[in-house]
Each structure stands twice: as structure tokens, then as C-alpha cells.
Amino acid sequence: xxxxxxxxxxxxxxxxxxxxxxxxxxxxxxxxxxxxxxxxxxxxxxxxxxxxxxxxxxxxxxxxxxxxxxxxxxxxxxxxxxxxxxxxxxxxxxxxxxxxxxxxxxxxxxxxxxxxxxxxxxxxxxxxxxxxxxxxxxxxxxxxxxxxxxxxxxxxxxxxxxxxxxxxxxxxxxxxxxxxxxxxxxxxxxxxxxxxxxxxxxxxxxxxxxxxxxxxxxxxxxxxxxxxxxxxxxxxxxxxxxxxxxxxxxxxxxxxxxxxxxxxxxxxxxxxxxxxxxxxxxxxxxxxxxxxxxxxxxxxxxxxxxxxxxxxxxxxxxxxxxxxxxxxxxxxxxxxxxxxxxxxxxxx
Ligand SMILES: [Zn+2]
Numbered sequence: 001x002x003x004x005x006x007x008x009x010x011x012x013x014x015x016x017x018x019x020x021x022x023x024x025x026x027x028x029x030x031x032x033x034x035x036x037x038x039x040x041x042x043x044x045x046x047x048x049x050x051x052x053x054x055x056x057x058x059x060x061x062x063x064x065x066x067x068x069x070x071x072x073x074x075x076x077x078x079x080x081x082x083x084x085x086x087x088x089x090x091x092x093x094x095x096x097x098x099x100x101x102x103x104x105x106x107x108x109x110x111x112x113x114x115x116x117x118x119x120x121x122x123x124x125x126x127x128x129x130x131x132x133x134x135x136x137x138x139x140x141x142x143x144x145x146x147x148x149x150x151x152x153x154x155x156x157x158x159x160x161x162x163x164x165x166x167x168x169x170x171x172x173x174x175x176x177x178x179x180x181x182x183x184x185x186x187x188x189x190x191x192x193x194x195x196x197x198x199x200x201x202x203x204x205x206x207x208x209x210x211x212x213x214x215x216x217x218x219x220x221x222x223x224x225x226x227x228x229x230x231x232x233x234x235x236x237x238x239x240x241x242x243x244x245x246x247x248x249x250x251x252x253x254x255x256x257x258x259x260x261x262x263x264x265x266x267x268x269x270x271x272x273x274x275x276x277x278x279x280x281x282x283x284x285x286x287x288x289x290x291x292x293x294x295x296x297x298x299x300x301x302x303x304x305x306x307x308x309x310x311x312x313x314x315x316x317x318x319x320x321x322x323x324x325x326x327x328x329x330x331x332x333x334x335x336x337x338x339x340x341x342x343x344x345x346x347x348x
Contacts, residue, residue, distance in 0.1 A: 003265035004215050006258050007251060015067045017042065020259055021204045021251060023180045029055030029064055031089055035217075038089045039255050041208050043179040048079035050179045051103070052199060052208055053255060057092035057162040065097060078103040082171070084210025084255065085193040086111040088118070088160050095162035106169045106177070108188060110195025117226065121158045136225035140312045141290030141337045149305045171197045184208075187243070191236020192219045200246065207246060207263065208253045212239070215252070215260045218273055222313025223320055233321040237274060240267050281318040285328050285342040291315050294340070 009026065012018040014037075017025040023044035028037045043050040055061035069078070078101035083091050086107070098105050107115070120129040130151060137147040173188045177199070184199040189212050199208040211219045221236045243263065250263045260266070277298070284297050295303075295311040303311055319340050322328040328340045 003269070004260040004262035006215070006260050009259060011258065015064045015071075017068070017072050020253060021201075021206045023182065024204065024206060024253070026253070026259070027064075027068065029061050029089075029093075031056065032058075032060075033089075035256055037256070039253070039257075041253055042073070043182075043184075045079055045179045046181075048077045049073055050080045050082060050177075051078055051097065052082045053084055053090040053210065054081060054093040054097050056089055056160045057094075057096060058160055061093045062096060065093065065100075069101065077101060080104050080106055080177075082106040082177070082197070082199070083111060084198065084208070084212075085196040086114040086118075087193060087211065088157050090210070090255065091115055091164075092160045093162060095164045098165040098167075099162075104167055104169055105165055106171050108171045108195035108197050110190075111193060111197075112164075112168065112170075114194050115161070115164060118158045118161045119163070121154055133225040136228055137309075137312075138336060139228070139291075139332070139338045140316065141292035142308075142312070146305065146308065150309050153306050153309070189236075189239030189242075191221050191232045191239055196239075198243075200250075204251075205247060205249060206251045206253060207243075210255050213243065213252055213263065213266055213270070214254045215257045215266065217256060218270060220310045220314055221274075221317050222310060223316040224313065228316075229320070231317075231320045231324050233274065233278075233317045234324065237271060240271050243267055278318055278321060281315070282322055282327050282342060285319075285322075285340050288339045288341040290333075290337050290339055291319065294319070 009018050009020050012026055012028050014028055014030055017027055020026045025042040027040045027042055031038055038055055041052040081094055081098050081103045083094055094105060134147050171186050175186045177184045182201050182203055184201050187198040187200055189196045192211050196210055196212055198210055198212050221232050223230055244267050246263060248264050252263050253259050284294055291312050294315045299311050319328060323330055326343055329343055330338055330340050333339050
């Protein structure tokens with residue numbers, strides 16, 4: 001059961017700011033996707049601003065930034081840009097914003113590596129990146145047309161990120177960043193991305209959660225082409241559990257939808273949802289299945305191509321988790337596609 005309580009702040013229009021805690025401002029940026037916005041947070045550092053996440057590297061986002069920088073934020077400089085993680089809606093505009101304002105970029109080393117993959121598609125490594133990704137999609141059971149379509153989507157995504165600045169500071173677990181006399185502890189999690197950073201202020205009772213905890217959406221947890229053997233779901237479940245140590249009355253400021261209370265209930269619901277899916281996936285593998293066949297069974301509807309990629313990646317995350325627990329086993333069939341089957345020694 002999802003027992004969250006939405007905080008009673010009015011949702012800011014694009015370019016407006018809403019104060020959600022002392023010195024913590026909520027800003028929204030448009031996204032041209034089903035999910036049509038991302039929440040950014042701006043912290044008042046007395047003699048400047050600290051920005052958490054940036055929006056896409058496109059004209060619509062830059063226009064909102066220009067409006068805010070010359071309007072509501074005018075008079076004080078942006079000193080730091082902190083990224084929760086390297087997904088395109090968070091990192092896209094960061095390079096532009098840092099150059100435009102002379103701010104310093106802060107990101108975890110793991111997310112900086114992921115950011116490098118956006119540039120592989122454009123650079124000397126593009127052939128290697130394309131071959132690796134297509135091989136991965138083939139092993140999932142995608143056909144050549146689907147695979148070509150997804151490569152086209154990756155190419156489109158890589159146009160939505162500005163090059164990062166040279167001057168980058170590494171965020172690390174438990175490091176503390178002081179902003180306007182308030183300490184923000186960095187909490188790093190894996191699973192949704194390589195090394196996602198949340199910011200927690202004990203004094204304010206506020207968690208800037210990025211995509212780590214969202215009020216209604218379950219964040220995608222996917223095996224990525226660069227790390228096909230990874231077990232991100234195990235890391236994800238551990239990271240959700242670790243956040244339950246935060247106080248029950250923490251105000252959660254997520255990257256999508258609205259700020260809310262009820263962190264522990266939300267974490268428990270997310271963990272339970274994943275446990276149920278694991279059981280469903282294990283049972284589905286009573287008959288041998290490719291990853292894409294499993295995605296058809298689990299999602300039960302036609303998915304647009306990008307969602308199909310997310311669904312395939314998430315199914316493989318479940319399967320790699322079950323594989324590590326020897327609840328399923330895996331083979332390559334004659335076409336070079338992975339086939340998973342429930343282990344014979346499992347009962348029930
Ligand atoms: Zn994300």
C-alpha cells in the first residue's frame with residue numbers, strides 16, 4: 001500500500017519558484033516525454049545559489065533557465081551545480097549552465113563515467129558502442145528493426161546533453177556540503193543508475209531524493225548494455241532499505257511529481273513491489289523464455305520502442321537477480337539469444 005501524503009505546496013509553473021523549506025526552492029523544467037516535467041531544487045547559499053539537477057540540454061530548458069537567472073535568481077551567482085545522477089533529464093543542461101554562470105559541477109565518479117557514454121556515440125568509440133549495444137539487444141531477443149530503432153533513440157538522446165565542464169568535483173558517500181549554514185549529507189545509491197546521490201539535511205528534515213524515491217512511479221532499474229552481467233536490483237533493494245533509517249517525518253523532494261511525506265511507507269511499498277515482481281518472473285520462467293518474451297508477459301501491452309528498452313532492461317535486472325540466487329538458469333540458444341528457465345530444484 002502506498003501511504004504517502006503529498007505536501008501542500010502549489011506546483012510552480014515553469015520559471016516560477018516555490019519555497020518548500022527554509023532556503024530550499026522548487027523549480028520545474030519541461031520534458032518532451034510522457035513524464036512532462038522534472039523538479040530541480042535551488043538552495044540559498046547566502047552569497048549565491050546551489051542548483052540540484054538541471055533539465056535537458058535543449059532550447060526549452062535553456063529558455064526557462066535564462067528567465068530564472070535574470071529574474072528571480074538575479075543578484076547572486078550560481079556557485080555550484082550538483083547532479084543527483086547522469087540521466088539526460090538531470091544532466092543535459094548542466095554543462096551549459098556551468099559555463100553560463102561559471103559554477104562548479106559536482107557529480108559522483110560513477111555518474112561521470114555514465115555521462116561519458118553519451119559522448120561515445122558521437123566520438124571515436126561510436127562503432128564499438130554501437131556494436132556492444134546491438135549485441136546486447138540481440139541477446140535480449142530484439143529483432144534488427146527494433147535494435148536499429150533503439151540506436152536511433154540513443155543518437156537522439158545524445159543531442160540533449162551539453163559537454164561537461166573541465167572543473168568537476170567528485171561527490172562521495174557521506175561527504176557533507178554546507179549551503180547557507182545548513183549541512184547536506186550525500187547518500188549514494190546504486191540500481192537506478194551507477195552512483196546516484198541524494199542530499200539529506202537533518203536540520204531541515206529534508207531529503208532531495210532525485211529519482212531514488214518517487215511518490216508514485218517506480219524508478220526503472222535496468223541492466224545496461226555496458227554491464228550485461230550486473231545485478232542492479234540487488235543493489236537497488238539494499239539502497240532502499242538503507243534509506244529507512246531516515247526519520248519518518250522527512251520531507252521528500254523528488255525529481256518527478258510532488259514533494260511528499262511518508263518516506264518509510266513508500267520505501268516499504270517499493271521493496272514489496274519488487275519482491276512480488278521477482279516471484280512473478282520466477283514463475284513465468286517455468287517455461288523457457290527470452291528476455292523480450294518475458295517483457296511481453298510482465299507488461300502485457302504493446303510498448304513504444306524506448307519503453308520496450310526499459311522493460312527489457314528491467315526484466316533482465318530481475319533475471320540477473322534470480323540467477324544470482326540460482327532461482328533461474330540461463331542458456332544461449334542457437335540464435336545467440338539468452339533463454340532463462342526456472343531452476344528445477346525450486347519448489348512452489
Ligand atoms: Zn533517472
